[in-house]
Amino acid sequence: MRRLLDENKAKRGIVVGGGYIGLEMAEALIRRGLEVSLITRSPEVMGTLDDDMGHLVSEALRKLGVTLYLEETLTGFETAKGKIAGVVTDKRSLSADIVILGLGVKPNTALAKAAGIPLGEKGSIRVNGRMETGLSGIWAAGDCAESFHLVSRKPFYIALGTVANRQGRVAGINLGGGYATFPGVVGTAVTKICEAEVARTGLQEGELRKLGIEWVSAVIKSRTKAGYFPGAGDITVKVLAEKGSGRLLGGQIVGAEGSAKRIDTLATALHAGFTVEEMINLDLGYAPPFSPVWDPVVTAARAAEKLL
Amino acid sequence: MRRLLDENKAKRGIVVGGGYIGLEMAEALIRRGLEVSLITRSPEVMGTLDDDMGHLVSEALRKLGVTLYLEETLTGFETAKGKIAGVVTDKRSLSADIVILGLGVKPNTALAKAAGIPLGEKGSIRVNGRMETGLSGIWAAGDCAESFHLVSRKPFYIALGTVANRQGRVAGINLGGGYATFPGVVGTAVTKICEAEVARTGLQEGELRKLGIEWVSAVIKSRTKAGYFPGAGDITVKVLAEKGSGRLLGGQIVGAEGSAKRIDTLATALHAGFTVEEMINLDLGYAPPFSPVWDPVVTAARAAEKLL
Numbered sequence: 001m002r003r004l005l006d007e008n009k010a011k012r013g014i015v016v017g018g019g020y021i022g023l024e025m026a027e028a029l030i031r032r033g034l035e036v037s038l039i040t041r042s043p044e045v046m047g048t049l050d051d052d053m054g055h056l057v058s059e060a061l062r063k064l065g066v067t068l069y070l071e072e073t074l075t076g077f078e079t080a081k082g083k084i085a086g087v088v089t090d091k092r093s094l095s096a097d098i099v100i101l102g103l104g105v106k107p108n109t110a111l112a113k114a115a116g117i118p119l120g121e122k123g124s125i126r127v128n129g130r131m132e133t134g135l136s137g138i139w140a141a142g143d144c145a146e147s148f149h150l151v152s153r154k155p156f157y158i159a160l161g162t163v164a165n166r167q168g169r170v171a172g173i174n175l176g177g178g179y180a181t182f183p184g185v186v187g188t189a190v191t192k193i194c195e196a197e198v199a200r201t202g203l204q205e206g207e208l209r210k211l212g213i214e215w216v217s218a219v220i221k222s223r224t225k226a227g228y229f230p231g232a233g234d235i236t237v238k239v240l241a242e243k244g245s246g247r248l249l250g251g252q253i254v255g256a257e258g259s260a261k262r263i264d265t266l267a268t269a270l271h272a273g274f275t276v277e278e279m280i281n282l283d284l285g286y287a288p289p290f291s292p293v294w295d296p297v298v299t300a301a302r303a304a305e306k307l308l
Numbered sequence: 309m310r311r312l313l314d315e316n317k318a319k320r321g322i323v324v325g326g327g328y329i330g331l332e333m334a335e336a337l338i339r340r341g342l343e344v345s346l347i348t349r350s351p352e353v354m355g356t357l358d359d360d361m362g363h364l365v366s367e368a369l370r371k372l373g374v375t376l377y378l379e380e381t382l383t384g385f386e387t388a389k390g391k392i393a394g395v396v397t398d399k400r401s402l403s404a405d406i407v408i409l410g411l412g413v414k415p416n417t418a419l420a421k422a423a424g425i426p427l428g429e430k431g432s433i434r435v436n437g438r439m440e441t442g443l444s445g446i447w448a449a450g451d452c453a454e455s456f457h458l459v460s461r462k463p464f465y466i467a468l469g470t471v472a473n474r475q476g477r478v479a480g481i482n483l484g485g486g487y488a489t490f491p492g493v494v495g496t497a498v499t500k501i502c503e504a505e506v507a508r509t510g511l512q513e514g515e516l517r518k519l520g521i522e523w524v525s526a527v528i529k530s531r532t533k534a535g536y537f538p539g540a541g542d543i544t545v546k547v548l549a550e551k552g553s554g555r556l557l558g559g560q561i562v563g564a565e566g567s568a569k570r571i572d573t574l575a576t577a578l579h580a581g582f583t584v585e586e587m588i589n590l591d592l593g594y595a596p597p598f599s600p601v602w603d604p605v606v607t608a609a610r611a612a613e614k615l616l
Contacts, residue, residue: 020595150591162594165601169588183589190593199593261566261599264573264592271590272580280477281491282579283458284572285498285507286470287328291569293473 010097011035014087016074017102018045023057023193025100026066030194034098037067039074039089046198048189049252050205052219053238056254060196069094105159107144120146121157129181131171139175141167148184151202151249151270152211158185186270187250190260199263202240202250202270214243218303222296224258226288235259237300239266239276246275246308251300258290265297276301276308318405319343322395324382325410326353331365331501333408334374338502342406345375347382347397354506356497357560358513360527361546364562368504377402413467415452428454429465437489439479447483449475456492459510459557459578460519466493494578495558498568507571510548510558510578522551526611530604532566534596543567545608547574547584554583554616559608566598573605584609584616 013029015022018040029036038045038061044054045061045068058068069089078086078093086095107124109117118134120126125133125140129148133140142164149156163185173180188201208215217240225232233256240249251266253259269279279301286293294302321337323330326348337344346353346369352362353369353376366376377397386394386401394403415432417425426442428434433441433448437456441448450472457464471493481488496509516523525548533540541564548557559574561567577587587609594601602610 160594161601162591166589186591188591188593190595190598192595192597197598201591201593258569260595261569261593262572264570264590264603265576267591267593268573268576268580271586272576272582274580278579281474282572283470283494283496283509283575285496285509285569285575286468287498287500287568289500290498290505293469295572 012096013037013098013100014039014094014096015100015102016040016087017104018042018047019102019104020189020191022100022102023061023191023198025102026061027064027193029098029100030064030066035067036065037069037094037096039069039072039087039094041071041073043071045070046200048200048204049198049254050217050238053200053236053252053254056236057193057196057198060193060254064194105143107157107159109144112140112144121155124157126155129183130174130179131167131182132174139171141171147182149203150184150186152207154211156185156187158187160189162188186267188263188267190263192260195256197253197255197257197260199253199260200251201263201267202248204250204252205240208240208249213249215240215249216243216304216307217241218300218307220296220300220303222294222299223292224256224296225290226292229288231257233257233259235262235296237262237296239297239300239304241276241301241304241308244308246277246305248274248276248279248301251297253297255296262295262297265295276305280305320404321345321406321408322347322402322404323408323410324348324395325412326350326355327410327412328497328499329410330408331369331499331506333410334369335372335501337406337408338372338374343375344373345377345402345404347377347380347395347402349379349381351379353378356495356508356512357506357562358525358546361508361544361560361562364544365501365504365506368501368562372502413451415465415467417452420448420452429463432465434463437491438482438487439475439490440482447479449479455490457511458492458494460515462519464493464495466495468497470496494575496571496575498571500568503564505561505563505565505568507561507568508559509571509575510556512558512560513548516548516557521557523548523557524551524612524615525549526608526615528604528608528611530602530607531600532564532604533598534600537596539565541565541567543570543604545570545604547605547608547612549584549609549612549616552616554585554613556582556584556587556609559605561605570603570605573603584613588613 013034072089076088124146143159170180170182190199235255238252321342380397384396432454451467478488478490498507531540543563546560
């Protein structure tokens with residue numbers, strides 16, 4: 001891409017898609033000095049967050065100078081002299097020197113389907129706990145394979161490198177004559193767009209609605225370090241818990257440096273099946289360079305617990 | 309302290325004690341341009357780590373220019389014109405313009421003892437799960453109060469701000485007529501000495517030996533971000549697990565920026581009572597700016613699992 005941009009002296013870049021790839025490409029184009037626009041069909045970027053948290057990411061992008069066209073659909077391209085010249089949406093035409101499409105992932109399972117291997121969620125290959133497909137002796141792992149969601153307790157499709165690695169380890173052990181199982185995922189993902197860190201785990205409101213699970217949610221603002229410590233930045237944490245029982249259902253984080261990996265505490269708590277009440281007394285690390293005395297994740301759990 | 313140092317033009321600082329306060333003060337003196345020596349009775353600084361991990365912190369201090377006197381005991385002070393002029397150890401005399409003592413914490417419970425309130429570990433005030441003392445209607449919380457260790461399942465004394473805050477919340481709710489319990493701690497602590505981040509949770513080898521718990525341990529070296537990502541730094545993680553069962557017993561981390569708060573994953577796993585095998589498939593956040601695909605904490609758990 002570097003050569004393409006240098007040669008063409010590209011000035012205007014358009015990214016279609018507000019997911020992980022779209023955001024990372026938007027950052028890459030900004031860093032190269034392009035004027036960047038991003039088009040997405042969703043009300044906010046990062047559709048894997050709830051809209052209120054996605055809005056914070058949209059705002060961070062606008063602050064970086066990205067022009068957002070939300071709730072717009074790409075309908076076509078414009079070309080000139082055999083090269084891309086712009087995109088057309090259901091609302092406007094925009095000129096562009098480079099267009100990047102980050103439109104999501106579909107498992108490439110045509111071969112498996114033709115071989116009669118049973119498919120599952122979103123056309124991914126159905127596997128058992130050992131990553132064996134419905135055809136004995138045939139194994140699958142990675143972006144083509146189905147996972148199991150440990151919070152919804154249902155089959156789930158997610159195409160992420162960590163999941164592929166863990167599935168691959170299990171499939172490999174079993175293929176080699178050993179015994180290993182892959183229990184499933186909780187849907188954790190993190191990304192960074194310039195200085196803004198974004199993280200999510202578990203189920204979001206849209207998923208809970210579909211599953212018929214009733215929930216409470218709390219959003220809190222805190223700081224990444226002790227308030228008085230140099231370099232402390234803002235962090236917003238949302239925690240979702242099952243109404244009544246208080247079982248943790250998911251969490252989302254948007255904030256400055258030091259925010260994203262805090263999602264691991266929520267992810268581990270989801271694996272453990274903790275309630276938000278059980279999270280209040282988690283013995284997490286505190287020192288002024290790293291956190292307020294009450295870690296923002298725990299502060300969010302406390303806020304959610306009050307709403308049960 | 310600022311005024312004291314400016315007025316005295318202090319050049320040589322001596323810190324006695326290799327714990328959290330000692331290390332933080334050593335950093336403060338270095339940042340002010342003093343020549344710093346640190347004296348501790350232990351074989352390495354940070355006695356709350358195992359010696360192999362403490363050694364990494366000792367090395368980090370030496371790299372910063374701190375002269376370490378390990379396995380030495382302070383026996384006296386030297387003064388001149390009514391001011392401090394140096395310290396005497398069992399091995400040498402060292403001149404100094406400022407001496408800082410970070411000798412640890414003892415609970416100040418003389419009043420409680422005189423009132424007939426039963427004391428516990430290290431003279432701290434014994435409390436029940438609601439933070440009520442042995443005298444009905446009298447409550448205790450904070451550095452004077454005993455905790456319960458969730459890994460050893462025994463009474464435990466630890467004087468940290470996070471624990472004091474959590475205990476205070478529980479005592480306050482109960483005093484106000486509500487109902488709350490404090491389940492206990494897992495012994496998490498983090499600190500930073502210039503660029504080196506240090507973290508620990510659970511039980512260390514010395515504690516396990518005393519408790520008669522058999523363990524395996526694994527130490528792995530990894531990177532704080534994807535290896536190819538700018539700014540990736542070294543991280544060393546040690547994980548201790550119960551021999552046979554694989555139950556996680558503790559963990560220690562020493563590394564560059566982005567290392568310390570990873571202890572929260574281990575701390576949450578300790579609260580959950582996870583085995584290292586259960587930790588292998590934890591769905592932790594991955595993106596190149598934050599972590600290798602296999603989080604260092606999980607890599608350490610995998611290494612420990614192979615030794616069970």
